Each structure stands twice: as C-alpha cells, then as structure tokens.
Amino acid sequence: xxxxxxxxxxxxxxxxxxxxxxxxxxxxxxxxxxxxxxxxxxxxxxxxxxxxxxxxxxxxxxxxxxxxxxxxxxxxxxxxxxxxxxxxxxxxxxxxxxxxxxxxxxxxxxxxxxxxxxxxxxxxxxxxxxxxxxxxxxxxxxxxxxxxxxxxxxxxxxxxxxxxxxxxxxxxxxxxxxxxxxxxxxxxxxxxxxxxxxxxxxxxxxxxxxxxxxxxxxxxxxxxxxxxxxxxxxxxxxxxxxxxxxxxxxxxxxxxxxxxxxxxxxxxxxxxxxxxxxxxxxxxxxxxxxxxxxxxxxxxxxxxxxxxxxxxxxxxxxxxxxxxxxxxxxxxxxxxxxxxxxxxxxxxxxxxxxxxxxxxxxxxxxxxxxxxxxxxxxxxxxxxxxxxxxxxxxxxxxxxxxxxxxxxxxxxxxxxxxxxxxxxxxxxxxxxxxxxxxxxxxxxxxxxxxxxxxxxxxxxxxxxxxxxxxxxxxxxxxxxxxxxxxxxxxxxxxxxxxxxxxxxxxxxxxxxxxxxxxxxxxxxxxxxxxxxxxxxxxxxxxxxxxxxxxxxxxxxxxxxxxxxxxxxxxxxxx
RNA sequence: UGUCUCAUGGUGUAAUGGUAGCACAUCAGUUUCUGAAUCUGCUUGUCUAGGUUCGAAUCCUAGUGAGACAACCA
Numbered sequence: 001x002x003x004x005x006x007x008x009x010x011x012x013x014x015x016x017x018x019x020x021x022x023x024x025x026x027x028x029x030x031x032x033x034x035x036x037x038x039x040x041x042x043x044x045x046x047x048x049x050x051x052x053x054x055x056x057x058x059x060x061x062x063x064x065x066x067x068x069x070x071x072x073x074x075x076x077x078x079x080x081x082x083x084x085x086x087x088x089x090x091x092x093x094x095x096x097x098x099x100x101x102x103x104x105x106x107x108x109x110x111x112x113x114x115x116x117x118x119x120x121x122x123x124x125x126x127x128x129x130x131x132x133x134x135x136x137x138x139x140x141x142x143x144x145x146x147x148x149x150x151x152x153x154x155x156x157x158x159x160x161x162x163x164x165x166x167x168x169x170x171x172x173x174x175x176x177x178x179x180x181x182x183x184x185x186x187x188x189x190x191x192x193x194x195x196x197x198x199x200x201x202x203x204x205x206x207x208x209x210x211x212x213x214x215x216x217x218x219x220x221x222x223x224x225x226x227x228x229x230x231x232x233x234x235x236x237x238x239x240x241x242x243x244x245x246x247x248x249x250x251x252x253x254x255x256x257x258x259x260x261x262x263x264x265x266x267x268x269x270x271x272x273x274x275x276x277x278x279x280x281x282x283x284x285x286x287x288x289x290x291x292x293x294x295x296x297x298x299x300x301x302x303x304x305x306x307x308x309x310x311x312x313x314x315x316x317x318x319x320x321x322x323x324x325x326x327x328x329x330x331x332x333x334x335x336x337x338x339x340x341x342x343x344x345x346x347x348x349x350x351x352x353x354x355x356x357x358x359x360x361x362x363x364x365x366x367x368x369x370x371x372x373x374x375x376x377x378x379x380x381x382x383x384x385x386x387x388x389x390x391x392x393x394x395x396x397x398x399x400x401x402x403x404x405x406x407x408x409x410x411x412x413x414x415x416x417x418x419x420x421x422x423x424x425x426x427x428x429x430x431x432x433x434x435x436x437x438x439x440x441x442x443x444x445x446x447x448x449x450x451x452x453x454x455x456x457x458x459x460x461x462x463x464x465x466x467x468x469x470x471x472x473x474x475x476x477x478x479x480x481x482x483x484x485x486x487x488x489x490x491x492x493x494x495x496x497x498x499x500x501x502x503x504x505x506x507x508x509x510x511x512x513x514x515x516x517x518x519x520x521x522x523x524x525x526x527x528x529x530x531x532x533x534x535x536x537x538x539x540x541x542x543x544x545x546x547x548x549x550x551x552x553x554x555x556x557x558x559x560x561x562x563x564x565x566x567x568x569x570x571x572x573x574x
Numbered sequence: 575u576g577u578c579u580c581a582u583g584g585u586g587u588a589a590u591g592g593u594a595g596c597a598c599a600u601c602a603g604u605u606u607c608u609g610a611a612u613c614u615g616c617u618u619g620u621c622u623a624g625g626u627u628c629g630a631a632u633c634c635u636a637g638u639g640a641g642a643c644a645a646c647c648a
Contacts, residue, residue: 023588051648083648142646151644153576187646197577199644208646228648252578252643275579282585288648330597332587334580337641341585344598354611389611420609429607462607474607542608569609 025333027066027274031074031243040242040269044076047241048102048109049232051083052094052216054288055303055310056101058324058345059279065328066245066276068107077110079239084116085231087215095216097303101311105321115226115235116217122226122234123177125264126188126206130169134263135206136162137172138189145187148194149202155195156202162191176209176224183209188224192259200256206230233257236271244271247278248337279331280339283493283513284309285500290508299512300494306549306560307494307516317491318537318547318562323349339499346563353537353545353562358386358393361431361476362525362540362559364488366405368480369422371436373455374402379481382432382462398526400433403480405524410475411452413441418572420472422452428473431541435460435471476541483524486557489549490518529557537562 024032035042048067050060071078080102084090102109129135138145138161150156164172176186188207196202207224214220236244244257254273261270280286286309294300294308303310306317314324327348331340361384379401386393410421422428427437436454444450459466494516500508525540532538534550544564552558 023590025587029590049648053648086647089647145646146644149644151576153644155576156644184646199577202644205646210646225646227646232648248579249642250648255578277580330586334587336580336586338586341598344586347598350610359608388608418609431607433607435607467607471607473609476608539608539610542610544610565608565610567609572609 025276026335027070027243027245027276027333028073030274031070034242034272035074043240043242044071044074045240045242046071046076046078046245047081047113047236047239048078049081049083049115049235049246050098051086051089052091052098053086053089054094054292055097055312057286057288057291057308057310058281058314058327059286059309060101061105061311061324062279062328062331062333063245063247064102064105064107065325066333068109070243070245071110076242078107079111079113079241080109081113081115081235081239083228083232083235084114084215084217085226085228087210087213087225090216092216097312104311104315105324113235113239114217115231116215118231118235118238119218119222119226121238122231123224125234126173126226126230127170129190129206129263130173130188131166132263133166133191135169135188135190136164137169137176138162138187138203139172139185142184145205149199150194152197152199158194159189159203162203173207173224176207177222179211179220179223181209181223183211185209190230190260198252198255200229200253201259204229204256229253229256230260233261233271233273237261237265237269240269241271244273246273246275248275248335249278251275275335276333277335277337279328280337280499280501281309281345282339282342282498283495283500284342285495285508287501290501293509297509299509306489307491315535316550317560318353318535318545319349320352320537323352326352342493349545349563350566353539355389356387357537357539357545359384359388359539359541360526360529361398361478362486362488362523362529362543362546363405363407363476363478364490364520364523364540364543365408366522366524367408367411367449368451369404369406369411369477370451370453371402371404371434371456372439372453376402378402379479384432396528398432398528399479399482400430401479401481404430404477405480405483406452406475406477408449410473411438411441411449413449416573418569421475422454422473427471428475429460429467429471430456431474431476432462433477434458434462435467435469476543478524478526480524482527484527484530484557486523486525486529486559488520488523488546488559488561490520490561492516492518523559525557525559532557539565 046067068078138159148157187205189203189205192201194202205227210225257273304312304316327345379399381397382400383395384398385395412423415423422438424438429435434456436456439453441449442451495511496513497511500511532548534548537547540546545562546559549558549560
C-alpha cells in the first residue's frame, strides 16, 4: 500500500517535471502567479467574446485556443459571450456560425451569454455614474466631438455640455432611449479628462442611439446602446471572469476598462485584462472588414470560399480541427506583433494528412497511354495500399488494362537534364503495376501530344522479383476503361504580396492573386471515389491532398486541393 | 513630435542572471514502387552604445527601429 502511494506520488512528480519541460507562455505564467497568490480564491474563468457580425477566422482560433485552453488547463471555465452591443451589423446568422465553428474546433463552453442580457444592469450603472457627476449628456455632433478630442499630441477641449446639471442629464438619458431622439443627437459621455495622454480617457462615449435596426435579441426595447468600453469590462465583472484575455490592440483600453470597474466594484474580486499578439499570416488578410469586402464584391465566392482564412473556408479547403490547433500550438503567444509564414500552416495539414489520408490516383491533365504489347480486352486487378504510413488502413484493388490515363506533364519528348519520367526509350514504373518502356507518341496537326506509347515487361508486375529493378521514375495513372470524371479546384495564395495590409498606398484588392483559383475540368479519378463523403480527405499520389467539396453531387465530383505535396523537382526547374 | 507596448537566425518561438535551443523554411546527403514522407547533416540569430555583475539575450540608462491609440465599431 505504502509502496503504491509512493509510486503514485513519484509518477505525479515525474508528470509535473514532464509538464514543466514545456515552457509556459506569458499568459500562463500570469495565471500561475495569480493562482499561487490565491487571487479570486484560486478560481479561473475566461470568456471568448466575439461580436456576431461576421464569420470566425483562424485569428479567432488563436484566441479561442487561448481562452478555452487556459480554462481547461487550470480547471476553470470558459464561457462564450456574444458582444452584441451594436445591432446595426449583427445577426443571428453569425451567432449560429460562430457556435458551429467553435464546436468544430473541438471546444466546449460552460455557458452562452450575451452582453445584451446586461443592458438593464449597464443602464443602471450609467445612471449611477450620472448621479455621481461622472457622466453627462452631450448634444454636439460627432464631428464636433471628434474635433474637440484633439489628437495624441495635443490635449482636447471640454464640451460646453460637460457641466450640465445632474437632473437634466438624467432626463435626457431617459429621452435617449425613448425613440423620440434621432441617432447622433444625444450621447452619454463619461466625465474623465480631456487632456489625458490616453485618448480613451478624453470623455469617452458610453451610450449612443441606434434607431435604424432592431436588436437581434432585444428587438426594439432599447434605443440607446452601450459602447464596447462601457460594456465589456462590466460584462466580465457580472459573469465573474478572472482573466479577460484579448489581443494587443486593446492594450490602450485597459486603463479605461479598470476605471469603469473602479466606479462600482467591491474590492474582493476584480477581472484583469491581459493582451497577447494577434495572428497574422503571410499572403492573406485577417481583418473582418476586408473579408467582408471580398465577399460583398464577389471577389471570392463567399465566407466559406476555400481561399478565405475563415474557419468555414479552411474547413471547406480540407483543413482539419487538429491541424489548426496544432498550428496554433506551434506559433505561441507573445506581445510581439509578427507575421507567420503560411508554410507553417501548410506543414500542419500535410503532417496530419500524411498520416491519415488514403492514397488514390487522380490524373488532372490526362493524356492516353497505350501499352502496345498488352493484350487487347484484358483487365488485371492490382493491389493498392491505402496508406503506407498506416498498415491498419489495408489495401484495395484497382484495375489495369491496355489503355490508361497518365499525366500530360509526365511525358516529354525532349526532356531537360534530371527529368526521370516518361520519355522515349526510357523505363518508368507505373505505380502498383508494371515497369514500362516508352516507345514514342502520336501528335495532332498542331504538334500536341495525342497518345503516348509504351511496352510493358510482364515480369515486373508489382510484387514479382523482377519488379525490384531500379527505375528512377514512378508514375500514377488510372484505367481508361474504369475511371470517373471529376472537377478539381486548385488554389493558390489569395494575395501576391506577403503582407497586403502593410501596403499603404495601394488598395488591398489590387494585390489579389489573379491565379488564386484554377478550375480543372475532366480530370480522371479512381472509381472508388464515387462513394466518398463531403469534406473527406485524400492524397492524390504525387500531387497533393484533396478533399470532396460539399458542392459535389452524384455524378459530378468536385475536389478541392487543400495543399500540394512538396515538390523538389518543381523547385529545381526554377 | 504625446502615451502605451515590443525588439533572439529568413519566419515564429524558447532560454525567467550561468553551454543561445526548438519548429517551419532553405540547402546537402540518405532512403524510397509518391521527385512526397522517412532519416542524417549544414548554413543562418540576441537592434546599437554604455553601465551593474565573476558572469547579461535576460537587470539599469540612453539611443534606434516597429506597432497600437485621435469610430456615436468591437
């Protein structure tokens, strides 16, 4: 018994040592320190707070992994909270897609909350601030207020309405919510410091009027809506959030976050905001505004266009939840705002699919290969291993006959140095079949190759001793008599420059890659793909990883290329 | 000419005063019935100048560079 206990404690120690081997990111370090100091009674609570006004992208995935990851790691909880304080752009469509995407990534929230559920509490707090002489109604135009704000290097000037009597402020605040006042005519501002070096302290707006569109949850009950700065920290407080984690651009908001909470909070509990770097990836954009433009101007097919960095786009492209989470895990969290090479993302999906994807044959740009000495009408079944990285996946049979489709690029009459595919008088191996020797080709009047000819060596069938002969090239193929047509969509980077957001003088849309989508029709693929399910991943041998696009219908297969295989030959040619 | 934040190979990230390590990318080789994967190896880095210290990527000072902030967006 004692020995058993000792063993267990040793294991615990070892496990701890194992765990501490992987260094903590700075947020985890903060959390552990808070835990050691017994802050908030050792309770850990985070939240993921999207505004339901767009689709989640891979940048959100980074925040999601942080928010949910911290809760999971430290036995806390993470809630999903919709920051729905601005009805003009928000919609239930987004509420739903956001929940779907989080679940797809594999995270579970403790509760779903809405900032709109706190509208009454926030309203009451605003009234308290007015009564304390710390908030007032301004009736100047947005332009006037902006002008008075000054700029980061010159102080602002005070509003003429700043010292309005409390009773008048209370009456006008009520009026803001009556529906009788036009948008923009009245705002509630906090009375702080128009000369503050932090622009957010120059009497920030707490409430504004939005009449034009009912709220997707509260309907037309409210006309005056709280601003982010007045809603976010309080919502965190109401919910009992201990660590309010967000991205770096909110750093300058933190003093205001604390200031509002100071106005009413008791001293024994306090949510703390900490900021980490947001995700940027080369050759794409990570701004909701820009993505929305691409969608609205139909420069992409929608939020789920496989070229988009949205989670629904990546999913459709063939990315898996684990590949995205592994990617996020690799890039880490710091306060340095850099840009991640997209090749790391590509590596994450290749790494996974290499281990899991079934190998099949697909010929994208087919040309007929005729094995002249192969008996007419004969068909042989060949064994094809489903995944050489995973024996448990077994094998399947594929048919082989006199006429097969091969890749047009795999034949050259006058090849460059280093080419070891099909070329006259040279031998190549047909994957899972025979070694063949090219004997020539037939061209049409324009010199286009119509057919390629070869002779097979019957002794070299895969598995036979003779087949071990050293042959440099191995080609994929499909049986012309037994294959199906498919459409294949090849994707390239969406933009032609590494960082489209950095180009100041050019509109980012001018930097779109005109060749980001190539649709290839009449590709030939193995018949077994007929029964493949939407989003199922495959490796087309020698070409890359592909999945079934959800637009596929029976009889009309559509594949997306998730990512190509690495290709050192293509590199060498350059 | 303000406030805040940041600075480690090409990119990202570790080292928490004590041997600058890892991943991706690159290149070379190995292996291969996928020009993939595997395996091995190479190259490349602490922004600058001072200071503290036996010892500094790490602490201090100054400089340089970068980012965020001037929405009735979040």
